Every structure is written in structure tokens, then in C-alpha cells.
Amino acid sequence: MRQGADVDQQLLTINGVSKAFPGVRALHEVNFDLTSGEVHALVGENGAGKSTLMKVLAGIHRPDAGTIRVDGRTVEIDGPQAAQDLGISIIHQELSLMPDLTIAENIYIGRERRRGLGFFVDEKDLNRRAGELFERLGIVLDPRSRVGDLLVAQQQVVEIAKALSFDARILIMDEPTAALTESETETLFRLIRDLKQHGTGIIYISHRLEELKAVADRITVMRDGTYIDTLPAAETDLRHVISLMVGRQIRDETRPRPKTSATETVLQVRGLSTKRLLRDVGFDLRKGEILGFAGLMGAGRTEVARAVCGADKADAGEIILHGKPVAINSPAEAAQLGIGYLSEDRKRFGLMLDQDVHFNILISSVQQYANATGLVRDEQARLESQRYVDTLKIKTPSIRQRTKNLSGGNQQKVVIAKWLLRDCEILIFDEPTRGIDVGAKEEIYDLLNSLAEQGKSIIMISSELPEVLRLAHRIVVMCEGRVTGILDNADADQEVLMDYATRSGVHGGIAT
């Protein structure tokens, strides 16, 4: 399993680390260890404390108690620089890039080679190093591109590249694959195996538990800020891991594939095109239906969604709602017409991070909770927010917690709650389960199903094919801005979908 000569070289030992935020006990006497050349997976529900533990290692949070030893020596990690000096490098769960800088500048920020008495940046050297790094990692991106112009998934790739560029001995990956599709994920795994060969210790956090079988050597489970257990990955049943995570037995996943029974067409999209990408996109959405959208990164699914909800202008095409052509110029107009859009980029388009949970849940529905004079009946709205916090099991000390202080998965749930409260007739969910733990995913699936049963129509864009197959009545597959197929669920499986998704024979992302 483990390679290299010094098999048992203990890289990192965490002992009894605790960390509390006001009203939240994020970590309570957590133990964890890592040896070189090992991939040690860390799993747990949303808000279990995984990211917090990693931020302690990265020097972003100081622990309240406990010791951290690196190479057997007790260390104080009092800042990002100290972490870097110890050879710890981290891929953050929340993107932490500088959008106005180029890829190369982002990767080597703070580590630029200098010229002219240390005053100037050696730009050429920067781009060359980034180019070499990308070549080594098999990334096809121009280091001179501005990060702000990249897709979310591409930004994730940059984050990964940045962390790898440190040649760290301890590499932390906090949900590196959340925004990646399968082929990129595969490439990442190849990289991980490579790094193991060289003795790097990797802490790997993911909610895609199937991945653990592929990469992890050991799995540590956390729940509610406490350490639960550490298991060898190879011999462990994932269902056992899940039950440790959620603290109870979870029901089996097998359930009948959804079949379409809906007939009434609610929304028709015809000939939707944009200069940028889309070519003659057309599909129907029926009442009470979940319409899945599958495709590779950059296939144009998000762009379709944004055009339909008025966030971007389409250059051609028609949107017909209940048989009547409509002009939708902004998401506000879309919402008026009963179309809600949940963006895949929750930080940019989803949340007001400085506002509290209640504010965020209510914001799309304020007008429904206002009286004639324009004053908001907050009392009542508050009960509703609380109801969604309970239903979706959003882990927060109160609905007045700042959204910024929630864990990534819980933030995502807040965005979902916002659109559930708004009660739209048509909901477009773009990667709704990104970063959400297995247990909560099930609950969200149940919710989507029951919404559909109530007669709502849902477009669900997802990069996880199993998820699409589980939920969608019908599936639209896109490739390079075109619709390559619309299938009934019964006719689809992963191979078929992949086939349609690559119809023009092009693979994307991290390709080697």
C-alpha cells in the first residue's frame, strides 16, 4: 500500500486539537495523523469541522488547545507563511484566487523571482515556470490568462496547480473535485498517485465517497467537531463510513429510476444561440418534470441556464412560456414569471456572505412577506427561514449567523433554501449538490422529487452522471454549445451519456 523506504515516517500528528467560534464548537479534541506517501481521507457531514481543521494546519486559524507535530517536532503555525515554511500547502475549499491577476501571477504570488535589485518581477520566468508546471501536470491553460475570466472549474484547476507548485511534503486537498468532471478527476488521481511515489503526504477531503476507494489509503471520520474513527480504505464498506458520518444507518440507495409521465409543456426553448458558445439550443420542459442537463465542463449548460433566466443576453432564440413567447431581460423579470435560477457559483452569484442566514433565505421572497406599506413582516418570515434550516438540516447556531461563517456545504443549502422559499413554478438548479454531504444529498433529492410531484418543473444541471440518472425524468446532453441528445431516463446510462457528451470527439479540462 505505502511506498518508499521509510514507510512509517510520521509526517504529521495532530493531538487533541480544539477550536471554538462564538456559539460554535467547530473542533473538539481532534486527533489525526499522516505518514509520508499516504493519502489520508477526511470525511464527515457538512459542518463537521473538516475545513476548520485544515485551516488550523494552514495557519489561518489558531487552535484553542492541542498540539501539532511535524516530523515529530511540536510546531506553532501562526500564519500562512509559517505553514508554507513547514512544507504544508492547501487547496482551499472556497476559491481563494485574485481575479484581476493572471494565472501565473496567482500561482507564484509571494514567490516571484526578482530582477533588478529585487525590485522587479521576472514576468518571463513566472510564465515559464507556470508553463512547465502545467506541462508536468497536464493542464491546458494559458498562464497569462486573467483568472477572473476563467470558468469555475478552470479556477479550481488553478487552485490545484497552485498548491502543487509548492512541492509540499504535506498537501491538503479540501474538496478538490467539487467543480471537476470525471475526466479531470481522473487526471487529478493520476497526479496524486504520482505524488505518493515521491513521498508526499496527502490529506484528502471529499463528499464523493466513491472516490475514496480509488485514492485513499486510510479514512478518518469526523462528526460534530469530534474524531470518530480511522479505517483502512481497502477493507472498509462505504456504507459503514456513511453510518459513522451521520451517526445512524442510512437507507439503501436503490430505488426505481424516475419515469416521465408528464405531458403538459411549461417551457419551450427554441434556437437559443450566443456568439460566445451556444448554437441553436432547443428543448421542452414539462410540468412536474425534472429535466437533467449533462455534459462536460464548458459544454454550455450554465450558459443555457443564464440565458433562460435573463442573466445573460442571448443573441438569438425564443423562450415560450405556457405557449406564449416571452422576453426575459433580467433575473428579476424571470422571477416575476416564476423562473428561479440557482447558480453554480454560490460565492459570486448565490450568497451575500456578510449577511445572516435569514437574510439570505428571505431575500428572493421579501415582497411576499411585506405588507401594503412595504414593511416586511419579519416575524413570520423568520419562522419560515427556521423551517428551512430545520428541513435542510443547515448547521448553524442560529438563523442570525453570518453566512460567511457557515461551512461550504451549509452555505450551499442556504442558497437552495432561498429558492425553495420563493416557490417558483420553474426552478433551474445549476450543480445544486456541489459540496453537499451524502446524507444531505439524499434529502435534497427527496425535496426535488416532492417538488416535481407538486407540479413544479425543474431543470437540474449536474456534472455527476449518477445524480442525473437518479433524479431526472429526461436528460438533455450538451457538447460544445449544442444539444447532442435528449433521452428518456430509461434509455440512458453512464456510457450512453458520455457518448453524447463527447459527440464531437473532444475531451476537455486536464487532459494528458
Place this chain on the structure above:
Amino acid sequence: ACSDDDAGTASGGDGGGDGGQRHIALVSKGFQHQFWQAVRDGAEQAADEFGVDVSFEGPDSEAEVAQQIDQLQTAIDRNPDALGFAALDSQAAAPLMEEAASRDIPVVAFDSGVESDVPVTTAATDNTAAAALAAERMVELIGGEGQVGLVVHDQTSVTGVERRDGFVEYIEENAPDVEIVDIQYGGGDHLESTNVATAMIQAYPDLKGIYGANEGSAIGVVNAVKELGIEGEITIVGFDSGQAQIDAINDGIMAGAITQNPVGIGYETVKAAVMALDGEDVPETIDTGFFWYDTSNIDDDEIQAVLYE
């Protein structure tokens, strides 16, 4: 190099140049305040009378030395036939005075002198003497003893300094029993001066008189007294004119004020410029004078002629 290319330059504006009219550019110390508007009126009167075209500009405040220099520079670049200039700071303007001289543009100084040989004459008020007259009247009005305060518009400008020092020096030399307890500055802004005066009255309950060194300052003092409901309890001496001061004097809230002759300043400036252009002799200085006015003489023709509303 003055009048030949003139025709093309003057355009727009109230002075709108038709044909061969001579152009006189006036750069003053201010623009938005009534005093300067009255100077402009006088200049325009003279312009009509002598058939010349005048332009009039000034910086936003009397602190804006650099802005005034830019305005002067542009005025010179416009190639006027003659220039009228009220210097905020003579030294700063010296090189431009030289430039005007080298281009043979005659310069008339107004409102206060320019330390330079260039100007052919100066049409101005003696602010120090005017302020001393205000002090003299103040001393008389409060009976030669008691506390007095000053609300001045500016701490650094020539007029602010002269009107403050003229007043203070007179008191120090001639009225040993009058005590100057406070000098505050309100920027000539009516609201600010009102607040300044209110605080001063609060701080010195025994205050007998306040001197406001320009229109805004004087009205600020009047406002403060009105707001505190102590009309008549404090002797107010003002400076300059304007409707509000005239009313305050007529209502008995203000004892009286010094007025200069801004219309005369503007008029004399343009007139002197025309004379210089025509090659006539111009007196070395033109004293435009100042007057004390109160209820006793406010309706006199001589006073009415120099008041503006």
C-alpha cells in the same frame, strides 16, 4: 500682438465679442460672492459705456492661489487687450505679470495692490483703515469697555488678515478697556459662521459686541443672535453690504457696517484699462473709498450708490 487676432477669440459668454471690440480680461479674487458680483456689475457698466468687452473670473475661494494663477495664465493666453487683476498673492503672480508686460498687455490692479512695477494703476480699498473705522464705531457703541469677539472669513487671505488686524490694532491702541476675547473663522459661509457665532456667544455670556469681517460672517452673527433670541443685547458691526445686512441694520439688529464701493472698483478698473489703452495718463492709485453706514445714513444717496443687494 493684441488686437489683430482678437476677432476670432471672443465668442460665447455675455461679453460676446462682435468684430473689433477690445477685450479686457478681469481676474478677481472671487466669483460666487456678492461682493465680486458687484465688482463685475461695475465692470460691465464701464464696458457698456466705453464700448469694450470684458470677461470676469475668479477662484472658488480666496485660498485658491493656484487656481487663480491658472486663470490668469489662461487669460493672458487669450491675448486680451488689457488685464485687470486682483492678486490673492502678489509674489505668486509676479512671473505672469512679467509675461503680460512682455506681451505689451497693460495691467490694472484692483481690490488690493500687486507688488510689481507692471500694473499701470491700482483701484482698491484700504482694508486696514476700513477695519479700523469699524473698530472705532464698535468702541463707541459699547461705551468704550467690555468683551468683543470677531468672526472673520479667512485666516490667510489678504482681506481676512487686513480686516482682522486693522480692527484688533485699533482696539489695542485706542481702547484699553475693550477686551478681544475670541477670534474665530467661518470661511465666509453663512451656515458655518452662524454656528461659529452661536458657540462664541455661548462661551462668553458677557460678550458686548461682535464684528463680522465680511458679508457671510456678519450675517452669521446676525443669525446667531436671532436664533438665541437676544436681539439688541449684542452690538453687531458688519462689513460689506447685501440685502440681509441692510435689513439687519434697518431692523436694528446690526448697529452698522462698513461698505466698500465694489461697483466703483469694477468701474474704475475697466475705465483705467481703457484709458491706458488709449494712451491717456492714469493716476498711480485710485482710492475707491469705504463708508460707515447705519440707520442714520443708509438712505443717503451717497451710501445707496455703494450698497448692493
Place this chain on the structure above:
Amino acid sequence: MKPVDTAERASGGDASGGTPGAPAEAGTRSPLGLLRRQLQQILAFASLIVLAGFFSIASSNFLTWSNISGILLSTAVIGILALGTTFVIITGGIELSLGTGMTLAAVMTGVFLVNLGWPLAVGVAGGVLVGALIGFINGVNIAFLKIPPFIATLAMMLIAEGLALVISDAAPIYFTDVPGFNDISRGNLVPGLDLPNAVLILFALTVVGAVILNKSILGRYTFAIGSNEEAAGISGISIRKWKIIVYTLSGAFMGIAGVVLAARLNSAQPSLGVGYELQAIAAVVIGGTSLQGGKGSIVGTLIGALIVGTVTNGLRIMSVPQEWQTVIIGLVILVAVYTDILRRGKGG
């Protein structure tokens, strides 16, 4: 920075049991947390109280009713401007046309009442509407033409300054012949209470502003736009419409400030106003509203304006030389904001 809004939003929220965007103070629901929050609310006044205490020791003339009413009166105009612009700043915008826009509104009030002889109420309403119109134009320039707020309102600052001079012919307009106009600022509406109306208007507008900010849809959207404009748009809020409403509201406050100013001076002074915008924005920021947007409070703004008014008055009462007054006000602002940061750092 976070916690000032706590104090305020919490204060607004107490009655209704909570307010929008109320931050995230932990332990909100525990009795201890409640106590802590109440304490914080009082402490928000801390700098103000310390300052007032200092000045009353330094000068016996400071703590007189007449002087306090004087402080309040001198705060009225800046305070009203600051209240309105708090909304703009919470959306992440800025409003530089406050000072000269107010002047233009005052001049137009003069034109309506004096030159055109409109009835008092109509003329005053007209003046307020002029302010609202200026705000509306700012809003359109910002929301539709996408001109950055700094530029749009800077341009409007210059335009309003020039127009005020053009319209008034650079001469003040006197309201001497408009009976009752002066009373808008100087009268005493409440007979027993010796407070000028201008002060009552300031307080009334504080209440109105706080209700709008904390309880209304507009307030909610103001915070939303300032927190994350893109997300607010995707959430179905019509950014353009609400931005225009916010700037128009701020403009209306500016119009009211213009009327109050003109009534106090009993004249419209066309050259007054430049520089008031910075004073008003300073009051807003001292009151804990962030120029980044998304955070802020109306009561904070009032406190901010009062802090500046109190220091200015206190130093004048002490006859501190003017140049030192300026230095000291600068230092006091630094210290007030810094202690506020410390207080909140601990309390939060």
C-alpha cells in the same frame, strides 16, 4: 466593522424581534447574549458621552440647554444629508452632489416661493422634489448608463453648483416676505419643548430612515445590493429599479436639508454647499457604515454627525484657536473610530 450594525440593527430589531441582515452574533438567543447586545448599544454612544463629559468639565458653558440645543441645530443640516446618504453608501455607492445639490434645492425653493409666489407648502414640496429629481438623475446615470457613482455624482456636484449660480444670478434669494418659512427651522412646534424645529425634523427623519432601513423592502434590498450586487440580481431583485429608488430617496433627504438650511438662514445662498458632502459622508462612516457597502445603520449615522458637531462646538466654546481645532477634530475622529473598533472587536 461588523458589530456597529449589530448595535443598530439589533436596536431596530428589538421591537419586531429581529432585523434584516442582522449579523451573526453568536449566542443571540441566550439571555447573556441579549445583555451583551444591549450593553453594546449603549456603548455605541460611548465616544459621544466621553466627549460631552470632557467638554462639560472643561467649560461650564458647555452643558447648558441653550448650548445643547445649539449643537443639535448646528448638526441638523449635515445630519439630514448624512441620513439620506447612508442608504446610498450601504448599497456600496457614494454621493458627492450632496452639498451643491442641497444648495440647488434651496435656490429652487426660493424661486418657487419668492419669484413665483407659490404657497408655502407647495413651494417647500417643490424644493424637496428638486432634491429627489437630482437623486433620480444620479440614479439613472448610475443604474442605466453604468457610470461609477463617484463620477456620476461628482459631475452632478459641478452641474448643480453651476446651475444654482445661474438660476439665482449669483445672488442670494431672501425669504423675508414669505411668512412662516423661517419657522420651518427656527420655530418651536412643540410648545413646551425648547428645541427648534430643524432639530425635530432631524430626529423625525432619523426615525423614518431607521424604519425604512430596518423594516422595509427597500432597506432589505439596500443591504442586499451592497453585500453582493451580482447575487442580488440573480436572486431576482431588479438592481436598476432599486438603485434609482435609493438615490432618489437620498435626493429627497438632500432636498429637505436644502429647505431646512434656507429656512434657517432665511435665504438661499447659491455659493454655499461645496464641502458639505465630505462632512456628511464622514458622519456616515464615523457612525460605522462601511464604504464597501452591505453594512450600516441610521442611528450610527446620527451618532456620527453628533460626534462631529459636539467636538466642533466644544472646541469653539473653549476658544481653542481655529488651526488647533482642525487638528484636534482630526485626532478625535481617529480615536473615536479606533476605540469603536476595539470595543466591537471585544464585544463581538
Place this chain on the structure above:
Amino acid sequence: MKPVDTAERASGGDASGGTPGAPAEAGTRSPLGLLRRQLQQILAFASLIVLAGFFSIASSNFLTWSNISGILLSTAVIGILALGTTFVIITGGIELSLGTGMTLAAVMTGVFLVNLGWPLAVGVAGGVLVGALIGFINGVNIAFLKIPPFIATLAMMLIAEGLALVISDAAPIYFTDVPGFNDISRGNLVPGLDLPNAVLILFALTVVGAVILNKSILGRYTFAIGSNEEAAGISGISIRKWKIIVYTLSGAFMGIAGVVLAARLNSAQPSLGVGYELQAIAAVVIGGTSLQGGKGSIVGTLIGALIVGTVTNGLRIMSVPQEWQTVIIGLVILVAVYTDILRRGKGG
């Protein structure tokens, strides 16, 4: 924004046989894209050229060497202030002590050269250092005490204003007896070229500023902090240190502006300066630098300053009445920025 990566994705993607992860810079690599970008750079001057063209038709005195050199000279001080503060604004900060800080630097130069009789070079260096020191203090207040930049620099604006008056005793300091001082602004360093030194200094500092911003570590970190301060911090950059450096740099430019101003007026005017900060910030923003931080350019700032200088001068040359000048400058700023927005919308 969108079209940017479209262009590239379309072309770049095809060429390399399907790289959805392909870059975004609009056609950086294609010759067409290069041409387009060059055109854009030239078009950035468009408003300026249009304005200049208009004024030369309107007045034959506009396009004279003497007037053009006058425009440049009148732009010099604001321009130098604007150049330095561009850095501050790109970090997402603001600098309100520019005007009065510059005045304080000028006054201190006067103290050094006139009162203390230091040698010319030393006194001038001292004046620049005073500016840098003011910036340094601002930086410390902002970076260490976490006082918001608006407040920290507003307080400094007041403190510097007061100190300038205190130190100079509220009277101008004349450099009449300091030989050569005047030449710093008015002399002609390059014999054949009839351009005052102040203008040469402006141009030289533009080059220096552009090199620092675009090539140096400092420039890189300036953008990084403004782009995402948190991320920059996590990446191990010392935010505090670099913020202090940025404010100090801006302060040094302020000090230079103070010396240039004093040399031009041959005197240090202690009450001048209030309001310059807004003009300088306006030049920066008209030049396309965003107050949100993260974006900006030095050449843009120079153009912004020149636009304002040109319009002001042109209207004066045309003898437009002053109240209308103000209105028109406001409108021109609006139109200039709006056409810039349109241009970028299309060109990008």
C-alpha cells in the same frame, strides 16, 4: 467580460484541438487581437483628442504652444497627486489627505529652506519626506489599527490642514531668497524644449509610476491586495507591510506635488489644498481605475488629469461665463466616462 473569453475560446479552442480550459485574454496571440488592443489603447485618448479638436476649432488661441504648455503646467500638481494615489485606489483604498498633506509638505519645505536655511536639495528632499511620512502614518493607521482608509485619511486631512496653519503661523512662506527654487517648476531643464520643468516632472513620474505599477513587485502586490485581500493574505503576502509601502509611496508623490506647487507659486500657501483630493481622485477614476480596487492604470490617470485640465482651460479660453464652465465640466466628465464605458463594452 463575456465576450473576452468567447473570442479566445472560439479561436484558441479550435486551433489546439479542443481545449475548453483555454485562456481568456482576448485574442492575445492572434495578430488581429493584437491590432485590436493597440487600437483600444489609442482610443483611450479619444475623449481627449475630441475635446482638444473641439476647442481648437472654437478658439484660435487654444492650439498655441503657450496655451498647451499652460494646460500641462496647470495639470502638473493634480496630475502628480493623482499618479501616486492611483496605487492607493488600486488596493481598494482611498486617500483624502492628498490636498492638505501636499500643503503641509510645501510648508515644511518652506521651513527647511527659508527658516532653517538648508541647502536646496536637502530642503526639497525634506519636503518630499514629509509627504512620505504623512503617507506612512496613514498606512500604519490603516494597516495596523484597521481604521478604514476613508476615516484615517479624512482625519489626516484635518490634522495636516491645521498643522500647516500652525507651523506657518497662517502666513505664506516666500521662497524669494532661495535661488533656484522657482526653477523646479518654472525653469526649462531641456534647453530647446519650451516646457516648464513641472511638466517634465509630471511626465517623468508617469513613467516611474507606470514602471512600478506594471513591472515591480510592489505593483504586483498592489493589484493582488485590491483584487482579493483575503486571498492575498492567505497566499502569504504581508498585507500590512505592503499597504504601508503603498501609502508611503503615495505620500512621497504628494510631497513632490507640494514642492512643485510651492516652486510654481514661489511660496507655500498654508490654506490652499482642500478640494485637491477630490480633483485628483476624479482624475484617477476618469482614467479608468476602479474605486473597488484591483483595476487601474497609470497612463489612464494621466489622461484623466489631462481631460479635466483641457476642458477647464478650453472653457476659459472661450470666455464661457464661469457658472456655465462648472456645469459644462460636469457634463463633459459624464460624457467622457460614458463613451469610455461604451468603447470598452464594444472593444473588449
